[in-house]
Amino acid sequence: MASESRFSSQFKNQGKDQEALRKSRADEVVTIRKDKREDLLSKRRNLAEVEGDFGAGPSATTPTGHAPTQMDVQMLNEMFMGVVNATDPETAEQASTTLQEAVQQVRRMLSTERNPPVDQLIGSGVLPILVRCLEKSFSVGIQFEAAWALTNIASGTSEQTAAVVEAGAIPLFLELLSSESVNVCEQAVWALGNIIGDGPHYRDFCIQQGLVQPLLSFIRQETPIGFLRNVTWVLVNLCRSKPPPARELIQVLLPALAILVHHTDTHILVDTIWAISYLTDGGNEQIQMVIDSKIVPVVIPLLSHNEVKVQTAALRAVGNIVTGTDDQTQLVLDHGVLHHMGKLLNHAKEKINKEAAWFLSNITAGNVQQVQMVFDAGLVPTLIKLLSDGDFQTQKEAAWALSNVTISGSPAQVHSMVQMGVVQPMCKLLDIKDPQIINVILDGLQNILKMASDDQAALTHLTNIIEECGGLDKIEQLQNHDNEEIYKIAYEIIDHHFSVEDDEDPQPGTAGALDGAPSSQWSF
Structure with missing residues (x-):
């Protein structure tokens, strides 16, 4: 997990570096990626x-x-x-x-x-x-x-x-x-x-001894299905370990994976997509190699496959890709990935809800246009609902996704999110025991308040919402938190937006809203 100091430096709304946000999210979900999965053993x-x-x-x-x-x-x-x-x-x-x-x-x-x-x-x-x-x-x-x-x-x-x-x-x-x-x-x-x-030591030794070409030679139509399943599983193990395999090996493996990803056998399909997901977990260079192989347009429709294991693997693969650059993320978006996300956010499996929310947290860490695509797909209300009612792991990912909007999004997008009711469930989670998520939520609330601070009527409305839902009491309590970053943000929120002196602020509309947007957009 990332240290709290690094978290602070990346999410205090100072320099909206989308790639940095995504890299941080990629690190934060390391435990997700390292979950022991019984359906895919090494x-x-x-x-x-x-x-x-x-x-x-x-x-x-x-x-x-x-x-x-x-x-x-x-x-x-x-x-x-x-x-x-x-x-x-x-x-x-x-x-x-x-x-x-x-x-x-x-x-x-x-x-x-x-x-x-x-x-x-x-x-x-x-x-x-x-x-x-x-x-x-x-x-x-x-x-x-x-x-x-x-x-x-x-x-x-x-x-x-x-x-x-x-x-x-x-x-x-x-x-x-x-x-x-x-x-x-x-x-x-x-x-x-x-x-x-x-592990990678034996992997690299076997590669050096000439394993790969004989292994790939078995990927042919006449190979018995059970045998081909084993071959595909070995390909997964070749892609699995960190550090990732050498670039030269990836170039050899990708054409084979591009064949297997069309296979109708579920076992082979699942293992193939997991192999792709491991390659996309190796950094932007490996992500680009996967993109260049033309596999991504084949994987995205599998998000709506009727087998949960296929959906899970496909979601991880595309999720890893959107931890990359804005351009790499845009390619995934351009292939219609968001059309599948509504069903995944509402899936019966909570792990899929969680990973879909994680996926969206990396989209909302992108540029304003990419954030808008999430709004246009109608996914923000579902994220807010998951923040309110989802299981705890999904709530955490939804918190990241929505807080990122307050960093990467425009004032109009943040205002729209507030109108959808994001503030109340954010406040509801302020008494959880996870310092990192408390930090994420406080950061989001602080950014929302800052964006509305030049419109006194809007700011008053927001502070009333926070107070009426019990958020103010929780923020006041967090001024005594052991975590220094939480204490600082809580103190700043109270000092800047809830102190008595706020009543003496200039009348609304004197300075205009954030980034030159008209103050009227914060009207409620």
Whole structure:
């Protein structure tokens, strides 16, 4: 979260730098972006039996019924060496079958839904054997079972993933991407996705080792849908981590994403849009690259998709874009994004309400023309209603959106917002426990009062509204707040607009309204 001092410097109505406002909002929602979402994991375990499973073993554990002991590992190693040292085809086939069944038992232990014995397996010393089973000299069945087992180990903690990497699995998985077996290719993709999902270090290493082109080669019509889902998910992991991937990689990935964003499969579509959203979360340069790829006009209509997961991902993607420059924001606006926002603000899912309000807070941090587009779309009354009645997280985002109007908007726009009833719900939230939002609201109220200060009748009307709804009492109490910035703004509001001396101010209309606008626009 941004510090309060930085917040103060950006939102005290001194130098209306729209890009700075947007960057601040992008930082403020870092917790939104880092929310743990159960529908999109960086690592995935393979639990199900699949078509093409190479044989079926009798048990999900070793003959002793638990994780392998040192003796079990020794037996597994002997089976492994039996395949390596076989001198005739018959012996080799028998040894291969025996080893495959043993590796399959290990894999099945790791495929249990609850508490798989991953650490016990790593501690037993079985990992190097599993990794060597990926080598081309072993049968497709052994490669598949070993790859599956290692996939599930790599789906665990960072330490467990590191154990797989340190055992030398990455180069062998990359080799398996050229296997003639679709199942083996898919399992290798899955395993690499789990390794990449652990963070940028492994991501960059896999990229350097040549992952990307073989991965993209699977994006073709004949690829089975389940396999293509895994490929798309790995693309998400390539785009996910910070720092973002190199510019050269983004240029390679965007054409693939531009193909996948048209896919009819919901899983693929959702993951594709999340990949785009991660790229647009990397700064203005990455945002421009996404814009140049012509993906944005395809994503915007997905805001009205019938699947909530698609809407959520699309909203995040376009929301990230409008944290960019005015020109980047304008492109999104020009493609009709605001036509979708009314439904999103009124969506049954509160998280979508919140993110739609966050999106609009970055539009109202733009220029006057962009603020006017929000008014013209009829969205301000809905934002005011959410400020009054929404859940707390949505109220916070609505507070940002409406307060930004008092910074970026014209006096006429602010006056219109006041007429719509924004003051009362702003005052209502002044007793919450969130200092940052109190600061946002006080800043908005102070800006409104300043804009009306040259029209005494309008100012009196505003101060009466604030007093009658209990806002004045709350502002007076905030003069005792521990937060210095809150104390200062509250003091300034009381001192400048509610002190006894205000009665001695000049008569209305002597100076004109803010920015040269006629004072009559503040008439009520």
